[in-house]
Amino acid sequence: MSNTGTISEPEIAVSLEDVRKTYQLGEPVHALDGVSLEIPRGSYTAIMGPSGSGKSTLMNLVGCLDTPTAGAVVVDDKDVRDLSSRERTRLRGSEVGFVFQTFNLMPRLNALENVALPQLFQGISRGDRRDRARELLERVGLGDRIDHLPNELSGGQRQRVALARALVNDPAIVLADEPSGNLDTETESQVLDLFAEFHGGGTTMIVVTHERHVAERAERIVHLLDGKIERIEELDGVEEK
Amino acid sequence: MKVLETLGLSWRSIAGHKLRSGLTMLGIVIGIAAVIAFVTLGASLQAGIIGDISPDDQRSLYGWAADPDVEAGPGAGGQPIFSQSDLDAVGELEDVEAAYGYAPLQAQTVSSGNETVPQGDGVVASGPSYIGNDNLEAGEQFEMGETQAVLNPAAAGQFEDEVAVGDTITLTLLGGQEIETEVVGITETSEGLSPFEGFESSPRIYVPTDPYYTEQIAGLGAGAGQGDGPSQNGGTNQSGVPGANDSGQSPNASDGGEPSNASVAGQPTNASDAEQPTNASDAGLPVITSNAERYGAASHTDTGGLQTRTLSMQDGANGDSSAESVRFTAIVVEAESSDDAAIEAARDAATNYLESDESDASEFLGDDLVVSLETSTELLQQVQDILNLLQSFIVGIAAISLLVGSIGIANIMLVSVTERTREIGIMKAVGAQNRDVLGLFLMESVILGLVGAVLGTALGFATGYLGAWYIDLPLVYPLEYVALAIVVGVLVGIVSGLYPAWRAARTDPIDALRYE
Known part of the structure; x- marks a missing residue:
């Protein structure tokens, strides 16, 4: 994480240029209808919007899980549309970290193994993986829980394991989808504090949420409506567009 | 990954x-x-x-003469046509190490000391080298012409005082002859030593064909049998009437000159009432078919009352019980070595001789009766x-x-x-x-x-x-x-x-x- 802000890396972590995503469900549905957005490196962005506004589609595109129908999604200076499926998976593995509402930990792997899982697919040796995973678990305050299975952990602990896993490959961006949706108020603030802490350390954060107080932790809020950016709210008070 | x-x-x-x-x-x-x-x-x-096929056994060829259409296992349908002189001549052949007869004897009992146990079958008369040296646990092979025997462990163990080398046992043959026999060897295994015997474990006593096989025939012929033993064949009447063989009638005569039928089903003759074990079906090799024949023969003799079979005598020699007239159903021919070539050579030489006019056996051989000589391994192929x-x-x-x-x-x-x-x-x-x-x-x-x-x-x-x-x-x-x-x-x-x-x-x- 400490090297996230080094000079050799591009200033823009993710950029979207007039991105459209159309699903053919009987008649075409425009999930995203011309979205342009730049996520600077080291920024903390929240994306808000009602159901069906295109939040999930945007997440999938930025997370290299999907490709746009038109327009360009550039992650870490690579246009996702130019990549093969395999290269896209590699980019996702190394440059995107996911945090999900339902934690999505592997049920039969303990905390340490869950955190180390992305590095397994990167071909990093077992010893290095475990060192890195232990370090991150200690940073999220779970150094004493590394041998526990997910079902032996509380919701907040699970989400902290998920956050550690998202960070393990030193990604260009961390994508969190309703990260506090399944947490009570107290653990929610613990997790959001950790987000802030890692952001402070230079990690680029994108949080998708429908809760205002979660979004307000970010530097800016992108409001989506009907597949378009309704407005971008800079939380230092200035409003663009 | x-x-x-x-x-x-x-x-x-x-x-x-x-x-x-x-x-x-x-x-x-x-x-x-x-x-x-x-x-x-x-x-x-x-x-x-x-x-069970010892190295010695691997050079042995097991021979019998049967209808070529009979395909039922080693020795099945074999006919008693091989004379002692045939065997002697085959033994003299260049590629042949030794040749001797093989015959299961019909016995009644065997005694050691005061103890007597029944020993109906499992008495095998053969040549000395039938028991390979490496099959012997103790002692040595018996000698031809001597009243000696080699026992297998199962036979030796039948007695409370286990029989050992040097002991004397008394063998009572079917005809009733009691033969004092010296035990000269004990084999290693109780399983059969050749395909003729079968390979199951059972008490077996190995004796030389001379005098035991000839004695059995002679004994029957001489009326030595008292008919007091348990019948081998399910109620065959055997009263030991003298002259079992001196009907002077060869079976081929009784059934119209067809030698191959002579003893297959047990030709009934009215002149003799003694069980004649040298018939193929009786001297029967321990294969499935021989049992069937045996039972067939038994029921036949039952219905026939006094009827039974006669020894197939090529020359019809009346009452001649000397070794020369003894005919073997099964023979063993030993090759010089267990090489394939040596075995082939021995097989060819023996077959050629037996089929030639010089041999006694040749006069019975023809389209319906051919000589088979096979190794254990070949027989096991079945x-x-x-x-x-x-x-x-x-x-x-x-x-x-x-x-x-x-x-x-x-x-x-x-x-x-x-x-x-x-x-x-x-x-x-x-x-x-x-x-x-x-x-x-x-x-x-x-x-x-x-x-x-x-x-x-x-x-x-x-x-x-x-x-x-x-x-x-x-x-x-x-x-x-x-x-x-x-x-x-x-x-x-x-x-x-x-x-x-x-x-x-x-x-x-x-x-x-x-x-x-």
């Missing part, structure tokens, strides 16, 4: 569902176990039989053929079990893929390539197949050994089948896991992560 890492993850999924995985493997376990158990038993059986047939049958059943097993694995893997859709989504989201996911699921089904195969192999060996131990066969380790079983297990795993793994690999992570 390294294979070992894949292995670890896959193993964990399997271990997470022990009962399900165990049941899934069962089809493979049963299939493999069936094959291994049978192969172990078969190999043990084979070793039990072939192990046993082998039956084993192979059974084996194909079992392998067929096992193949069905493996097919069912592999469908079971495929089925459970498909369930597993569906069940773990979300896990697949997570792995793909954090950077798992399609081939990583494919590898994980394929590895799982391969482990199922492999572990099933290993368990099946263990179970099969255990079953096979238990069987082999139960029927007292040597234990043989057909280890090449372990490798084969493992290869089959892996193949079954791959074949049945390929489609489920492919389904898993092409799962769309977006859908998978939404999957509840």
Whole structure:
């Protein structure tokens, strides 16, 4: 994480240029209808919007899980549309970290193994993986829980394991989808504090949420409506567009 | 992703569902176990039989004369046509080491000290080298012309005081002759020494053909038998009337000059009422057909009352019981060595001589009666053929079990893929390539197949050994089948896991992560 802000890396972590995503469900549905957005490196962005506004589609595109129908999604200076499926998976593995509402930990792997899982697919040796995973678990305050299975952990602990896993490959961006949706108020603030802490350390954060107080932790809020950016709210008070 | 890492993850999924995985493997376990158990038993059986073929035995050719259409095993349908002079002449041949007759004797009892035990069959008259030196546990071979015997451990152990080399036993033949016999050797095994005897374990006494075989015939002919022993053939009347053979009638005469029929069914003659053991059916080789014949003959003599069979005397020599007129149903010809070439040479030389006009046997030989000379190994081929047939049958059943097993694995893997859709989504989201996911699921089904195969192999060996131990066969380790079983297990795993793994690999992570 400490090297996230080094000079050799591009200033823009993710950029979207007039991105459209159309699903053919009987008649075409425009999930995203011309979205342009730049996520600077080291920024903390929240994306808000009602159901069906295109939040999930945007997440999938930025997370290299999907490709746009038109327009360009550039992650870490690579246009996702130019990549093969395999290269896209590699980019996702190394440059995107996911945090999900339902934690999505592997049920039969303990905390340490869950955190180390992305590095397994990167071909990093077992010893290095475990060192890195232990370090991150200690940073999220779970150094004493590394041998526990997910079902032996509380919701907040699970989400902290998920956050550690998202960070393990030193990604260009961390994508969190309703990260506090399944947490009570107290653990929610613990997790959001950790987000802030890692952001402070230079990690680029994108949080998708429908809760205002979660979004307000970010530097800016992108409001989506009907597949378009309704407005971008800079939380230092200035409003663009 | 390294294979070992894949292995670890896959193993964990399997271990997470022990009962399900165990049941899934069962089809493979049963299939493999069936094959291994049978192969172990078969190999043990084979070793039990072939192990009885000593190096000496490997150069022995077992000969008999039978209708070429009779295909029922060593000695089946054999006719008593080989005279002692034939054997002597064959023994003199350049490529032949020795030749001697073989005849199971019909006895009644054997006594040692004050103890008498019944010994109906299992008395075998033959040449000295019939008992190879390496078959002897103690003592030596008997000598021709002497009243000596070699016992097998089962025969020696019949008495409370186990018979040892140097003891004297009394052998009571069917005709009633009591022969004081010196025990000169004990064999190593109680199993038969040649295919003529069969290979099962039973008490056996080996004696020289001269004087025992000739004595038996002579005894019957001389009326020495008192008819006081238990009948060998189920109620055959044997009152020991003198002149059993002096009807002066050769069976070919009684049945219209067809020698090959002479003793097949036991030609009834009205002149003799003594059981004549040299008939093929009676001197019968211990093969299945000879039993059938024996029973056939028994019932025949029952209905016939006093009727019985006569010795087939080529020259019809009346009452001639000398060694010269003795005819053997079965002979043993020893080659110079156990080389294929030496055996072939001995076989050709002996056959040529026996078929030539010089031999006594030749006058009976023709289209209906031909000489067969075969080694133990060749004779065992028949046993082998039956084993192979059974084996194909079992392998067929096992193949069905493996097919069912592999469908079971495929089925459970498909369930597993569906069940773990979300896990697949997570792995793909954090950077798992399609081939990583494919590898994980394929590895799982391969482990199922492999572990099933290993368990099946263990179970099969255990079953096979238990069987082999139960029927007292040597234990043989057909280890090449372990490798084969493992290869089959892996193949079954791959074949049945390929489609489920492919389904898993092409799962769309977006859908998978939404999957509840």
